[in-house]
Amino acid sequence: MTGMLVLAGTPIGDVEDAPPRLAKELETADIVAAEDTRRLKRLTQALGVRPAGRIVSYFEGNEAARTPELAEALASGARLLLVTDAGMPSVSDPGYRLVAAAVERDVPITAVPGPSAVLTALALSGLPVDRFCFEGFLPRKRGERLSRLGEVAAERRTLVYFEAPHRLDATLEAMAEVFGAERRAAVCRELTKTYEEVKRGPLGELAAWAAEGVRGEITVVVEGAPEPDPGELDATELARRVAVREEAGERRKEAIAEVAKDAGVPKREVFDAVVASKKG
Template sequence: MTHHAAHWLWDAPVVLAATPIGNLSDATDRLKQLISTADLIACEDTRSTGRLIQSLAVSTDAQLISLHEHNEASRSAELVDRAAAGERILVVSDAGMPAVSDPGHRLVSAAVEAGVPVTAAPGASAVTTALALSGLATAQFTFGGFFPRKQSEQTALITRLQSEEWTTVLFESPHRVTATVELLSAELGEDRQAAVARELTKKYEEILRGSLGELHAELARRQAASRIKGEFVLVLAGTSGNAGEEELSLEEAAGLVVERSQRSGQRLKAVAKELAATTPYSASELYDAATRVIPR
């Protein structure tokens, strides 16, 4: 187990910092300060980061160096050595938090292995923003990154999603999103609830909510009119959103409340409220029945 004292981490030589995902006003004061004091800024794209620094009107003497999926493995050792030698290194991606479906995780691993302290300056995240706006259950969720390109990987993910009880967040490109939602609708059922978020925090931000079948129809209509633009985040309801669970008896549903509560550590009342959205029973009915299963 690796541990560093908290007072080291506030001033750690390697800092991962979130950058705005659309709205420039989401840049934090801490991000601006880190840019101005860094000796070196490791960027997913030096041109994008250069434009961001210019837009934020922050002056810096930092060297900008590329850190992307193709060179991260080889460059991480060099960056860790420079941090160990006393340089202040800031790590940023084009948008959002580095290392979350973006470069950064190999560098963190290398720093941890070398005993070089690392910390993060939190901020905007497309994952949690889309999740919060989806209208779907948020107590438990999983993030799957970009929807896979290879058919074998798609099949493996869809097999998992068929029994996944947690809400799932996925990224997708504008030219593939319609086909992906069509595939998910065919494999997971067109009644599975979902949300499609585009242009988050930007002027044309939009959240489409509904069943996969409804969302595919709307995206297909827009694609035909050449109106599919922007970055997309897909949010899928877990299997508890399927109609099959509505056939549970009250006793069976109460047993499910107890089982999930014990497994997740959540209170019965919180689990009952979640399941109430996907069963014919109210939260109070589920809670009362669950308390009869576990005398309180």
């Protein structure tokens, strides 16, 4: 007999956003795996439900070690409900390992759709949402952060990031440096909560605003890169883009090649721009 893995979305702020099916699953699951059992207790109290099954913790620190145990329970017939602190499991939260283990054992998987900070922020951003990509959290170290941003500098789709409030100013500064200070963006803070705020504007302005300090859960939405127009970028901008990539640890030869590809110009033109900038 095979069990069932249920991935359930939980409120990202307002508890009234909890999907109706969540209460039923909480009451009937054999096992409830929660990122934070204390937050789960507050959620069940708010929903007025009492889980009948066993409650276990399943977070970043024990995810790898606990997955085999939970996978065996699924294979033995248990109905297992997986919830995280907010939003859908696996989206920058624990869950992927357990899903992969369930797939490997041919265990059925279903979901209770719920609130999503990614989709909510996209809808509120005022930026194009027909095509987008989710980049999660950026690296904490400046060089690695710049390198990661450099990988998507020419991405045409709208970009979505999660960020901690104490790193927001550094992240926006890095985005302005790599994407350009005039690239449009939106900082979505405390979505669906009492102090919800959406700050829209060019990256340069948002970086200056964030330097004063920002609190709460943060989702950043950034406009995709415009279509390249050969010859549109001047030598100063070409040299700046190469410098950003070099600072992130990329070799100059590779940096020149990537900038030329993104800008749609010959590598020689980018090389000459870099040489001229050094002379200046």
